[in-house]
Amino acid sequence: MKKILNSKETIIDDLIAGFIAAENGRVAQSDQNSRVLYRNKKIANKVGIVSGGGSGHEPLFLGLLGENLVDAVAIGNIFAAPTPGTVCEAIKQADQGAGVVCLFGNYAGDVLNFDMGVDLAAMEDILAINIPISDDVASAPKELKAERRGIAGDLFVIKEVAAAAAKGYSLEECVRIGKEANEKIFSIGVGIASGTNPMNGKKNFDLAEDEIEFGLGIHGEPGIEKMKIVGAEELTNRMYDVVKQEVEETGEKEVIICINGLGSTTCLELYIVNNEVNKRLISEGYTIHDTLIGSVCTTQEMAGFSITIQAVTSELKELYDLDAYSSCYFHKEDY
Amino acid sequence: MKKILNSKETIIDDLIAGFIAAENGRVAQSDQNSRVLYRNKKIANKVGIVSGGGSGHEPLFLGLLGENLVDAVAIGNIFAAPTPGTVCEAIKQADQGAGVVCLFGNYAGDVLNFDMGVDLAAMEDILAINIPISDDVASAPKELKAERRGIAGDLFVIKEVAAAAAKGYSLEECVRIGKEANEKIFSIGVGIASGTNPMNGKKNFDLAEDEIEFGLGIHGEPGIEKMKIVGAEELTNRMYDVVKQEVEETGEKEVIICINGLGSTTCLELYIVNNEVNKRLISEGYTIHDTLIGSVCTTQEMAGFSITIQAVTSELKELYDLDAYSSCYFHKEDY
Known part of the structure; x- marks a missing residue:
């Protein structure tokens, strides 16, 4: 494995320290x-917004x-959900007196630990509600949308719920927005070459x-099928065809x-x-309406991409x- | 080569079309x-800002x-300077009545073509001045700073000159800022694994x-030396040692x-x-004072990184x- 690290044991601590240093006083640990x-x-009295998940997907989630985005993040080990205690502490830090919404990708470990984290927070009288995000159409059929995994669609759902909170929506309204945003979002990805798990040097597929x-x-x-590599137009059309019907069924004519x-x-x-x-x-x-392009939800140096349509x-x-x-x-300098 | 493209012949046109589509009306061709x-x-009456260079380094330069950044870009083929005619047209599009500054990485082909582009613009009565950026300390000794290549330091120099223009500085003042910004910037990179030229599938080193x-x-x-891979702390210290003296000699105690x-x-x-x-x-x-982290100046899927200190x-x-x-x-939505 050719990665520039110190040791396996300190990966997450080094990541967090490097991130805090870059944030120049905007975030605290x-x-x-x-x-x-x-x-x-x-x-x-703003609804608090928590996100989080396994590390290794940077710049998600931190x-x-x-x-007008996320107030606190719960950070897990590489590709592992944050612990219930970590989730609970993130909820406490995000709480600003109007309850908290937790938004995260829909994976079994994350759902379990976020649920336990919410229970722990409730014991300290903070009301938090979980919204697992499930945009990956390849991971379950549309009748089972709630079982789908969350991938890059996380970003749009989080941005919209966070905006609702920033505009003063109540906890109940933020939850309504989160559910609607998640209902209307569809992603499809392709893998081109494996990344490497920095903890053990293993590739995640061949x-x-x-x-x-x-x-x-x-x-x-695993995806839907292995196929021979094709050109951009053909591949994009195949990917589009997978999400086409579900996008149509929303009845909306405008997309992000x-x-x-x-x-x-x-x-x-x-x-x-x-x-x-x-x-x-x-x-x-x-x-x-708008287009976001970049490596915003990664899996180490995996080659591949996803198309998300909301x-x-x-x-x-x-x-x-x-x-x-x-x-x-180049961001706003002071926020 | 495992890349998602249509054909070699259309790479740049497809890139530009995809970029314009993503910009949602903010830019024109x-x-x-x-x-x-x-x-x-x-x-x-704002000084115009032009940048440009070879393609393949996205998101640079487009x-x-x-x-408060760049007004027009001159786009070359993969790893090739834009033509003089392209530079001249970018200058014309950036001209807002107060002259134009062109900022680009200091490579022989770029310098030649930007110089010719400035001459062509002068024949149409537009005054443009070139500032080649030369931050890569590994490429020439400090006595020959003006011969150094430009790498990620481009970004800070461009941001500062563009800000001067936005604040109403004259062409002469913008050039002074550009030269000073370039004098005080130092970068050092390491290569870890090669990228692939999308035009011919060739790796650029072994x-x-x-x-x-x-x-x-x-x-x-080629760099200073090939070495065995080491940990993050040791490597970073070796890199820092290369720029240390020159940063000190600026006499400033604050850095970006x-x-x-x-x-x-x-x-x-x-x-x-x-x-x-x-x-x-x-x-x-x-x-x-501030920290910018990301793959902002790339060479296809090359592994490696640079440290820039200004x-x-x-x-x-x-x-x-x-x-x-x-x-x-997530940027400002309307700009």
Whole structure:
């Protein structure tokens, strides 16, 4: 494994220390639990927003700490859910007197530990509600949407719920927004080459040199089928065809899209894919309200990408449009 | 080569089309030259800012089109300078009545073509001045700073000059800022694994499984030495030692830093490196004014990273602090 690390034992601590250093005073580490980071700015009576999950997907989840975004994150080990105690502490740090919404990818370990974390918080009289995000259409059929995994769609759902909280929505309203945002979001990914788990040097899957995995999950979970590599237009159309019907069934004609790189897929390729997605959506009569391109939800240096399409109501669109800032490229300097 | 493309012939056109689609009306393509993109918002009598260079380094350079950032970009083929005609058209599109500054990495082909582009613009009565950026300390000794290559340091120099222009500085003052910003910026990179040229499938260098190249350039230009891979702390200290004296000699005690991934190096590793850089800078008595972490100046899926340190005067710091926005992660929605 060719990675620049100190030791396996200190990976998460080194990551957190490096992140806090980069944040320049905007975030703090809980003195009760080193795996909890929170924003220093609080807003009285705003619904708190917690996110979190396993490490190894950076810039998720800690990169979402920001203005009109996430108030506290619960950080797990590499590809492992945060503990219930970590979740509970994140909820406490995010609580600003109006309850807390926890948003995270729908994986069994995360659901279990977030549920226990919410129970622990309740014992300290803080009301928190979990919304597992389930956008990966390859992981379960549409009748079982609630069983789907969460991948890059996390970002849009979190941005919208966080905006609702920032606009003063109640806990109940934030939960309604989160459920609606999750109902209307659909992602499909492909794996091109494996990443490496930094804890043990293991690759998470094997593919031949001319082969890709259609529908692969972000931890290398098996997809729908292995196929020969094809050009951008053909691949994008195959991916689009998988989500087409469900997007149509929302009844909305306006969409937000994300082309997410899983690690080592180049920005060049992501823009080329975006061009194909764009042509297809426009030919199907959709208006694209906004587009997010980048490696925003990764699995180490895995090659591959996902296409996320969220059909937006006017309310979701208005929430999405609220300015939000977190640390990446050139951001607002003070937030 | 496992990349998702259509054909070699259409790579740049597909990239540009995908980028324009993602920008949602904020940028336009010149109808005189398809390799020139420019911002639709103009500000009368502001100094225009042009950047550009070879493709393959995305999100550079087109990702810098933004509010208080770059007004027009000149786009070359993969790893090739834009033509003089492309540079001239970018200058014309960036011109808002107060002259234009062109900022680009210091490579022979870019310098030649930007010089010719400036000459062509002069024939149409537009005054443009070139500032090649030269931050890579591994590429020439300090007595020959002006011969050094430009790598991730481009970003800070461009942000500061663009801020000067946005604040109404004259062309002459913007050039003074650009030269000072470039004098005070120092980068050092390491190569860990090669990327692949999407035009021909060739890797740009070879390294053994336990070997890294210290001081490698972003196109795979040879570095200072090949060495065995070491831990993050040891490597970071070796890199810091190369720039230490020059940073000291600026006489400034405040710095801005960038930890840039070259493509497939994970965000996790970049934060771990940042932690080491941070410890070292603080122990040397510096104040870190701001930190930028990400794969912001890449070479396809090359593994490796660079550390950029800019020593900032109070004027440079004030310019750097001006809010600026371009398309990445969650940005300002309307700019």
